[in-house]
Amino acid sequence: MNPRSAALRLLDIIEAIERVQTVMADLSLDAYETDWQRQWVVERGIEIISEASRHLSDEIKTRHPEIPWKKVAGIGNVLRHDYESVAAAIIWKLARIDLGLLEQACREELRALRDSGLSD
Structure with missing residues (x-):
């Protein structure tokens, strides 16, 4: 796999997680369930995370x-x-709780690629 490609995929995941977390900040499950616009944004972010992870x-x-x-x-x-x-x-639980661990792992990998000079 091309290391630059890996860096870009990791950045895609991190950016999508950041956007999902922004949309979900302080949002209760009840509020999420009644807000179709936020649901669509969160689901799209999770789709991007999913697809990038495959690569x-x-x-x-x-x-x-x-x-x-x-x-x-x-x-x-x-x-x-x-x-x-x-x-x-x-989806609410995944966005509010589970994505943090994935973000941490992706940031570690991106940092390692940058430290090794392979992300250029």
Whole structure:
């Protein structure tokens, strides 16, 4: 895998997480469930995260076994193909709680690429 490509994918994930977290800041589950615009923004951000994660190397994924990589990739399929069964509570929890660990792992990998000079 081209290291620049990995850096760009990591940046895509980090940016999408930041945007999702901005939209979700201080938003209760009840408020999220009734706000279709925020739901669409959050779901789009998760789709981007999902797709970008599919292009990360197995090496990166192996270094972060705490991340459920198959689930990260799979949620995009659910949002695209089985959207009518998406539970707002699951997306809300994912956005408010679970994305932090993924963001941390991606920032570590991006930092390592930059430190090694491979992100240019």
